[in-house]
Every structure is written in C-alpha cells, then in structure tokens.
Amino acid sequence: MTLTVRQKIFVCMGLLVLVIGGSHAITNQVYMGSLFDQFRKEEINAAFLNASPGDQVEILKTYVLGKMEFFWLGKWVFFLATGLFFSLWISGVLTLPLRKLIAAIERVAQGDLEVNVPVQSKDEYGKVIQTFNDMTLRLREAEDARRRLVADVAHELRTPLSIMQLKLENAQQAGQYVPPEMLLRLHDEVIRLSLLVEDLHVLSLAEAGRLALDRKPLDLTARLKQIVEDVKMEADENGLEIHLSSNTGPVTVMADPRRITQVFINLLTNAIRYTPEHGKISVEIEDKVMFRNTVYARVSVIDTGIGIAAEDLPHLFDRFYRVEKARSRHTGGTGLGLSIAHHFVRAHGGFIHVASQPNQGTIFTVYLPLGNHP
Numbered sequence: 001m002t003l004t005v006r007q008k009i010f011v012c013m014g015l016l017v018l019v020i021g022g023s024h025a026i027t028n029q030v031y032m033g034s035l036f037d038q039f040r041k042e043e044i045n046a047a048f049l050n051a052s053p054g055d056q057v058e059i060l061k062t063y064v065l066g067k068m069e070f071f072w073l074g075k076w077v078f079f080l081a082t083g084l085f086f087s088l089w090i091s092g093v094l095t096l097p098l099r100k101l102i103a104a105i106e107r108v109a110q111g112d113l114e115v116n117v118p119v120q121s122k123d124e125y126g127k128v129i130q131t132f133n134d135m136t137l138r139l140r141e142a143e144d145a146r147r148r149l150v151a152d153v154a155h156e157l158r159t160p161l162s163i164m165q166l167k168l169e170n171a172q173q174a175g176q177y178v179p180p181e182m183l184l185r186l187h188d189e190v191i192r193l194s195l196l197v198e199d200l201h202v203l204s205l206a207e208a209g210r211l212a213l214d215r216k217p218l219d220l221t222a223r224l225k226q227i228v229e230d231v232k233m234e235a236d237e238n239g240l241e242i243h244l245s246s247n248t249g250p251v252t253v254m255a256d257p258r259r260i261t262q263v264f265i266n267l268l269t270n271a272i273r274y275t276p277e278h279g280k281i282s283v284e285i286e287d288k289v290m291f292r293n294t295v296y297a298r299v300s301v302i303d304t305g306i307g308i309a310a311e312d313l314p315h316l317f318d319r320f321y322r323v324e325k326a327r328s329r330h331t332g333g334t335g336l337g338l339s340i341a342h343h344f345v346r347a348h349g350g351f352i353h354v355a356s357q358p359n360q361g362t363i364f365t366v367y368l369p370l371g372n373h374p
C-alpha cells in the first residue's frame, strides 16, 4: 500500500498521540494503585485511625499530592523528551527526500545538468522527484540540441566564408584585380549565406511557435499550378517530367501563401534534386480527406528518385539532417528544407507524412486542415 506524505504525517502524529495518551493512562493507573498500597503500609497507624474523618482525608490528600508532584514532573519530562525525539526523527525521515531534491536543484542552478535523484517512493515526493528528473533530462536534451545547432551553424557558415576568403586573398595576391566571373562566384556565396541565415531565422521562429502567419483563403490548386510552372524549367534541365493532377475543383485552405509556397518549393526542389534523369515527379491534390476526425486537403509530391532508407526516415525532418550519400556539396543542400517545411505545415495545424523505397522513389504527403481555423 502506498501512503501519501499527508497520510504518513497523519499516521505518525496519530501514533504519537496514542503512545503518549496510552502510557499516560497506564502509568496513572499503576502508580495510583501502588501509591495507595504504600499509603496503607506507611500512614495507616494509630494516629491516623484516631483522627477524625475530615483529618484522615486531609492526611491522605497531603500524602498523595506530595508524592504526585515528583510523579507528574518525571512524567512530563519523559513525555516531552519522547515527543521531541519522535517529532525530530519523523520530521527528519519525512523531509529526507526533500533535502536530497534541494541539493540536486542547487547543482542544476550551478549549471550541472547531469543530476538524477533516485525515486524511492510513490508518494508526492516520488512524483516531484520524477518530474524533476524528467525536467533535467529535457534540459540536457535542449542543451545538446543547442550545442549541435551551434556546431552545425558554424560548420555551414565556415564553408562559404572560407571560399570567399580564399578567392579574395588570391585576388589580392594577383594584383588587386578581381575578374567579373570571380565577383559572380563571390556574390553567389554571399547569397547562399544570406539564404542560410534567413532559413535559420524562420526556423528558429517556427520552432519557438512564434512564426507570424498571414492567413487568408488560398486556392491550393491554383497556387500549386503556379509552383509547378516555376520549377518546370529546372526539372526540364534535369531531364525530368513533372505534372500536376487534382481529383476536385479548387481547394481552398486558410493559409499563409508565402509559407505554403515555400513548403512545396522545398519538397519539389528535393524531388528534382534527388531524382535521376528520365524520372517522373507528380503532384496530386485531394480534397476532403478524413484523418482522426479532421478534414484535410492532401497534397502528395511523388518522385521516382533515389529514395530514402528506412533508418533515415525518422530523422528526415531534423535540422541539418542529410542522408550521407547526399552530403556532397554539388547534390546536397544544407539539410534545412524539410525541417522548415515540417514546421510551416505544423504552424498551419497540419502535418507531413513520408513514405519511401530506396531506388524506387519517395512520396511526401502534406495534410492541411480545411475550414475556418484559428
């Protein structure tokens, strides 16, 4: 049986009262009995027997009160000492987990996140300690994520910066003249850097749930037609076929057109980037798809590309995650595209699902809720 701290205090106090009350009653009983026996032996003599009943009562009263003085004093000293000792012991036992927790909290306050307090009871203290352990675990994870982010950002910024630095140094050594094509390369790197910084900025906003959305009724079909049109040239250049199909008329969602466009641009850029020549990319729109009691508009981006191994799928939406093969700079990006898409869609109350077969292709499915959303 598990007792709560409140019940434990109640039981302990009850026991204390019982012990003191019980011993008080028993000692009284025993002592009074022995007192009268003693009186009979010591005080019942000729003088007592000759005294008037009033005097006899007076003699008895004086005798008993005289003896009781020491008895009461001894008893109160004993009860006081027992009560104090018991209360001290019980308060020490009951507050032990709290003292362990305070020590652990102080360590966390000093920046040590590696603390874990063993959970030894299922009472309120046990729950508080469990919550504290969960909290420090989450803090550790957040701290790890922050360290990884700083390392990743530093890594991503270093490459374009060192390219620029090298080119500028070379130009300087070659007599200060910078040819236009080199300026173009430098400009490309600056654009790459600004895009990266911008991506990181919106991603951090979206992750913190502070992404401002300018929601308005958006005709998804028309918007996707436009997006497909925009990426068609890139698909053609890569020898890929791309087309759009819809099972309904216009599908209207309450969404921020700029953010939604970025989601599908990211998905389509991936499909183009990770599909070899002669491959096919199709975008399918479906209206009124029910999922867990909510009606969604569903857009699938399907490619016949290199696919993604099952072990990579759970990490795909992580910041900076790139499948190893795609890490080389000429095919790989920064690994932020899917993370941004995931957070943008979530900010709209939707979600993205992915299914893939290596060397067969990949399907990214975006679910956007239909109707009037907050």
Ligand SMILES: Nc1ncnc2c1ncn2[C@@H]1O[C@H](COP(=O)(O)OP(=O)(O)OP(=O)(O)O)[C@@H](O)[C@H]1O
Pocket: 266, 270, 271, 274, 275, 303, 305, 306, 307, 308, 316, 321, 322, 323, 324, 326, 332, 333, 334, 335, 336, 337, 338, 339, 362
């Ligand atoms: N359609 C796809 N087919 C195969 N692999 C894909 C596909 N989409 C994404 N991936 C894999 O998932 C990884 C993460 O994609 P993500 O869009 O986040 O990053 P990226 O394309 O490498 O860089 P960025 O989009 O930031 O320029 C990619 O590096 C790639 O390995």
Ligand SMILES: [Mg+2]
Pocket: 266, 269, 270, 333, 335, 336, 337, 338
């Ligand atoms: Mg991408």
